[in-house]
Amino acid sequence: xxxxxxxxxxxxTTVSVARVSxxxxxxxxxxxxxxxxxxxxxxxxxxxxxxxxxxxxxxLRDLAQSQVIELMGQEPAExxxxxxxxxxxxLFVGADVSGLATAPFAPVxxxxxxxxxxxxxxRGTLFEVDHPAYGRxxxxxxxxxxxxxxxxxxxxxxxxxxxxxxxxxxxxxxxAAMARLRDEGTI
Numbered sequence: 688x689x690x691x692x693x694x695x696x697x698x699x700t701t702v703s704v705a706r707v708s709x710x711x712x713x714x715x716x717x718x719x720x721x722x723x724x725x726x727x728x729x730x731x732x733x734x735x736x737x738x739x740x741x742x743x744x745x746x747l748r749d750l751a752q753s754q755v756i757e758l759m760g761q762e763p764a765e766x767x768x769x770x771x772x773x774x775x776x777x778l779f780v781g782a783d784v785s786g787l788a789t790a791p792f793a794p795v796x797x798x799x800x801x802x803x804x805x806x807x808x809x810r811g812t813l814f815e816v817d818h819p820a821y822g823r824x825x826x827x828x829x830x831x832x833x834x835x836x837x838x839x840x841x842x843x844x845x846x847x848x849x850x851x852x853x854x855x856x857x858x859x860x861x862x863a864a865m866a867r868l869r870d871e872g873t874i
Contacts, residue, residue: 691715693764695755697771697779698722700730702751704758709765718758723750724778732774736788739778748781755779811838818843848874 689708696703703719722730724747728738739747755769769779777784796804802825807813812830817823828841851874855865868874 688762689715691762691764692766692768693755693759695767695769695771697751697755697769697775699732699735699772699775700725702754702758704755706759706762706764716760718760720754720758723754732772735778736774736784739784740788744778744781744784747778751775751779814841816841816843819846 690710691706692709694705694707700722701719702722704717705714706716707714724735727750728735728743728747735747738744755767759767769776771779774784774787776782777787801807802813804813810830810832811828813825813827815823815825824843826841828838832838852862852865855868855874860868865874
């Protein structure tokens with residue numbers, strides 16, 4: 688008798704099984720059928736998750752396992768390897784799917800709700816600054832945080848032309864010429 692293993696593809700609509708020689712990797716036989724869960728629970732993942740959450744987890748497991756056994760045939764296998772999406776894999780072994788059945792996102796919030804979020808303020812993603820012309824402002828910074836690295840304090844950008852005297856002075860432009868450029872609207 689040839690030492691063999693079984694490779695199982697647990698699809699939501701189709702279950703495929705291949706018997707593979709463990710000595711040389713040759714495929715000895717294949718079988719495939721419509722997923723037995725689909726008849727009673729629909730062909731999509733969400734209906735299976737709903738059923739599992741409603742107490743049908745054991746029945747879903749039993750359907751999947753008995754179908755794989757039926758497709759494998761009577762010859763024993765030394766190893767079985769099964770692959771499927773996270774829901775199908777969990778249902779195959781009868782695992783709790785509650786973590787897969789919840790939405791991995793937060794509710795949509797409008798801008799005023801986001802700007803008042805205490806967590807974003809605590810993390811420094813949102814911060815407040817005093818602007819000379821506009822008063823107290825809430826601004827956003829980077830959401831990235833790096834281990835053992837302090838975030839730098841934020842401040843408002845300087846007003847347009849704030850550094851003109853320093854820059855033009857370094858270029859040799861005197862105060863009278865700067866006043867003329869300012870009066871002309873050049874700077």
